[in-house]
Amino acid sequence: MSASLLSLHAVSKNFGGLAVISDVSFDVPQGSRTALIGPNGAGKTTIFNLISGVFAPSEGEIRLEGQTIDALPSRSRIGLGIARSFQNIRLMPHLSVVENVMLGQQSRAGNLAGMLTPLSLFGRSKYRREAEDLLESMGLSTYPGEVVATLPYGIRKKIEVVRALVAKPKILLLDEPAAGLNNTETANLRDFLMTISQSGVTLLVVEHDMSLVRSLCDHAVVLNFGRKIYDGSTRTVQEDPAVLEAYLGTRQAEKTRNQAEADHVA
């Protein structure tokens, strides 16, 4: 396995007395497409919030390329190469598509001169052109000036990924990118994410759609009740007893296992 880009070392997070994440460690290999899966309430989104800096871990350490990032404010992390999308689409509803994407350029253009340069007063600025070109290359050039609130759900999901992508991240955290999409849209999204991965961006994906996980990701980390229960290939994840138990409950897991053994014997 190649070198790790992002790693969690014995990370815990408590909200008051409630331990949401307990002693979780895992590596996201450079260039991988890693899935972070687990039942509802397992702490997947909390892990994303810890990595992106919305919360600080109670214990443990998060490292990007070997450097600890826990002391950095959340707004500095996108500049280091950590960009994310959200479980519920969080585009700016009153901004147009291209303006939402231009917001993703902030980490590269947020100095005083960048802040005071008009984006579209006298023709199109280079930032606006860049955003429009990226939208076009991702097949989203239809409505650059349209206000986001009026667009269909699947399109908005993609725009959110493009907004994260325009920051030129090393790692992209995607929180349930396929939630609420139909089969065609999901297949479409999978190809879209494959293209991104092939351009050299490491993906860390929270996803419930197991067929998408199997077809997209090469590495999986499974959480249950805030603890890591599996870390390995996506091929074997559905045969792992601990994972089966977490998803199906003990008795159902035994039944499934017995069934599998019976099938094997037969």
Add this chain to the structure above:
Amino acid sequence: MSGYWAGILSILAINVIFAYGIFLPVATGQLNLGGAGFQALGAYSAAYLSAMYGLPVPVTVGVGMVVAGVVGFLIAFPILRTRGVYLVLATFAFAEVVAGTILNSDTLGGAMGMSVPAFIDWEVPVIVAVCVTLFVFYLMSTRFGLTMRATHDDEVVTDLMGVNIRMVQVSAFAIGGALAGLAGGLYAHAFSFVEIQSFNALISIYVLLYVLLGGTQTAWGPLAGAAFFTLLPEFLRSFLPTVKSALAALVGIEGPVGPPDDSWRFVILGALTIAMMVFRPEGLITRTMIERLRFRRSTAGKEVTA
């Protein structure tokens, strides 16, 4: 030009500048109900420098603007720690503190007010209002304007995009304070007299209404709101009697007609305000509307070239 129309133009120009001063924090997601306080700071700074030291108008107005801007910057840090209705109350309380301080200050004339020796005609506020309008349009087209509007929509995500939202909020509040102070300084010279009673809570409410009803999504909103709500009462004042006597003649009543008379124009204004809130809460001018106009223009252009 008659004194009446000169006065209307001056107050219109001042209201536009004042509305932009409140628009900047509101577009960033902070309701500022302390407009009168910033305006009073600018007006009294200008009045004091003009009356005591006889300084020229550009200096007095400039100092008024800087004073309001610096005070805005300083109070932004504690005030912007509050949210929602508490922020509204905090800004409101700030205006009351300013009013109370001036009312109890003998140097500034207390309840008697101060006369301002240097007079400016209507052209000066109008020219300044045009410059301020252009400045705000420029500001909203920059990345700073983009981050302001993004902060308004979602602070958490804007922060994660790498924006220093605190810096954006404080800057918008302070620049807005400076513009309100500029409006105050011009007011002092245009009307040659300042008294603290004319910077009351009602003024803060009105200017916030200009902005909210005009629309907070684009820089067109405050312009439309300030123009509409400044000119409407005057329009009603001059046309209401005509409309009424025409109606009276139509139904055959002779002699003087009872209410609604002249002073009812504020009732009509209030009713219109409520109607706006009900039927178009996002304000008169919205982004979708502007985009649609632009889209229509660009497609029309394409048809011509094709």
